[in-house]
Amino acid sequence: xxxxxxxxxxxxxxxxxxxxxxxxxxxxxxxxxxxxxxxxxxxxxxxxxxxxxxxxxxxxxxxxxxxxxxxxxxxxxxxxxxxxxxxxxxxxxxxxxxxxxxxxxxxxxxxxxxxxxxxxxxxxxxxxxxxxxxxxxxxxxxxxxxxxxxxxxxxxxxxxxxxxxxxxxxxxxxxxxxxxxxxxxxxxxxxxxxxxxxxxxxxxxxxxxxxxxxxxxxxxxxxxxxxxxxxxxxxxxxxxxxxxxxxxxxxxxxxxxxxxxxxxxxxxxxxxxxxxxxxxxxxxxxxxxxxxxxxxxxxxxxxxxxxxxxxxxxxxxxxxxxxxxxxxxxxxxxxxxxxxxxxx
Numbered sequence: 001x002x003x004x005x006x007x008x009x010x011x012x013x014x015x016x017x018x019x020x021x022x023x024x025x026x027x028x029x030x031x032x033x034x035x036x037x038x039x040x041x042x043x044x045x046x047x048x049x050x051x052x053x054x055x056x057x058x059x060x061x062x063x064x065x066x067x068x069x070x071x072x073x074x075x076x077x078x079x080x081x082x083x084x085x086x087x088x089x090x091x092x093x094x095x096x097x098x099x100x101x102x103x104x105x106x107x108x109x110x111x112x113x114x115x116x117x118x119x120x121x122x123x124x125x126x127x128x129x130x131x132x133x134x135x136x137x138x139x140x141x142x143x144x145x146x147x148x149x150x151x152x153x154x155x156x157x158x159x160x161x162x163x164x165x166x167x168x169x170x171x172x173x174x175x176x177x178x179x180x181x182x183x184x185x186x187x188x189x190x191x192x193x194x195x196x197x198x199x200x201x202x203x204x205x206x207x208x209x210x211x212x213x214x215x216x217x218x219x220x221x222x223x224x225x226x227x228x229x230x231x232x233x234x235x236x237x238x239x240x241x242x243x244x245x246x247x248x249x250x251x252x253x254x255x256x257x258x259x260x261x262x263x264x265x266x267x268x269x270x271x272x273x274x275x276x277x278x279x280x281x282x283x284x285x286x287x288x289x290x291x292x293x294x295x296x297x298x299x300x301x302x303x304x305x306x307x308x309x310x311x312x313x314x315x316x317x318x319x320x321x322x323x324x325x326x327x328x329x330x331x332x333x334x335x336x337x338x339x340x341x342x343x344x
Contacts, residue, residue, distance in 0.1 A: 002312050005074045005099075006305025007060070009052045009092030010084025010112045011138070012036075012043045013298070016056070016063040018074070019305030021313060023122055027066035028302050029059045038178045042168065049087030056095055063301075071103045076317070078308025081109035082325030083139070089324040097320050108308040109318040112299075113330050116265040117146055118310055119303035120290040127290050132259035134249055134278065137266035138164035138181075141210045143252040144330060145259060149310045154331035155252045156208035163241055164268045166212040170219050170237050174230040184234045185271050191235030196228050198240045200247070208251040209337055215240055242277045249278065253285055263290045270297040 002021035008014070012033040018026040033051050037043050064070060079096035082089050093109065100107045116135055121127050130147040132155075141163045143156040161169075164181060171180030176187055198218050201211035215237070222233050253259065262282040268274060275291055282289035296303060311317075 002075045002309055003069070003073060004108070004305045004308040004312060005060070005063070005071075005077045006301040006303075006308055007056070007077070007079040007092045007096050008112075008115070008299055008301040008304045009056060009088045010080045010082070011088060011299055012048045012051075013300065014052045014055050014059060015299070015301035016059040017301035017305045018063055018067045018069065019122070019302055019309055021309045023125060023306070025302050026069070027063045028300065029063045029066070030300060031055045031059060034179065041172045041178055043085070045085045045087055048085055049091060052088045052091040056091060060095070060099075071099060071105070074103070074105060076106045076108050076308060076312050078108040078110050078304050078311070080112045080115065080304055081322060082112065082328040084112055084326065086324060086326040089326070093322070093324050101320060106317045107320060107322065108311050108316070109322040110304050110307045110311070111328050111330060112304075113140060113328070114150075115303040115307045117144065117152065117330065118149070118307045119265050119292045119296050120263045121310070122303065122306040123292045123296060124290050127261060127263070130258055131261040131263045131290070132249070132252060132256050134245065134262075134264045134269075135266050136163050136245065136264065136268040136274070138162060138168060138268075140266065141212070142330075143208055143249060145256045146263070149314050150316065152330040154329070154334040155255055156210065156248060157334075157337060158210040158212065159337055160211050160213035161216060163210070163212055163245065164266070166216050166241065167268065169216050170234065173220050173223050174233060176230065176234065181268060181271065184238060185273070187231045187234035188238040188273070191229065191231030191233070193235040193239035195232035196222050196236035198222070198236050200240055200243050203244060203247050206251070208248045208255065210244060210248055212241070212244070238271070238273055242273055245274060246277050246281055249281060259287070261288045261290055265292060265297065267298045270294045
């Protein structure tokens with residue numbers, strides 16, 4: 001049994017976890033930064049990096065203590081090495097390098113997106129390759145065929161904004177608070193999804209790419225009109241996002257007939273309406289549906305530890321000279337798509 005220490009610090013969550021190769025989470029410690037960023041309505045990179053520095057070492061010590069282990073008991077240390085806010089990524093990666101050097105442990109530099117992509121396998125031991133993954137978070141919205149550890153073929157990405165970013169901006173426009181995703185989802189439960197006519201960008205397009213910039217603009221116009229309640233706008237916005245995600249995922253399934261399951265991961269995968277719609281789509285296509293538990297959808301160190309365990313078993317290690325990466329696509333060979341500001 002392999003034991004991996006996982007470290008996550010790519011955005012505004014600092015986390016450390018001990019995970020085994022047989023899918024046991026021995027411990028998990030997480031420190032959020034909602035209070036620090038709430039006055040600004042979003043994550044401030046400098047504040048986030050400073051918070052990581054302050055809490056990461058105590059979190060690692062606590063995670064080891066919770067598991068009744070010492071650093072010498074760990075087989076390897078896995079840390080998010082990108083993509084993400086570069087200051088935070090550097091804090092976690094440099095800490096991991098120092099621990100590896102001090103304890104003579106191998107380093108596993110984990111792509112944060114791979115952490116999300118493999119997290120459903122931590123929760124579901126029956127999930128095998130290949131599967132179609134909808135990776136949907138604050139900074140990314142992609143459809144990927146996952147054929148194995150380190151084997152990703154990107155079928156689609158956003159040509160402008162990610163769905164999670166659209167949720168956050170909608171929450172800010174409507175004054176619903178921070179973090180935006182849960183705030184919009186809560187407001188949507190008491191709003192009417194058909195009350196506000198909003199666009200569904202790229203719906204029906206032959207290419208399975210996403211676009212949410214126009215939807216964000218439409219939300220702003222609806223709010224400024226004064227004709228609709230925040231709850232109705234939230235519900236209508238959420239339904240528009242669901243419709244876009246389902247339509248684009250349906251198209252991707254047509255392009256990847258070899259997929260044996262439909263999987264969703266990433267922070268936005270915690271949205272219950274999105275999960276329910278994807279599960280129905282999978283059933284319509286005769287495929288099993290897999291999604292991590294809600295707490296594994298948002299940024300956490302357990303998924304980084306699990307990705308490290310999967311890479312450890314595959315013999316994939318990294319040198320202490322591995323550099324932090326603010327951008328790091330899972331499929332570097334994917335063709336560029338039209339539009340500026342592509343979140344690839």
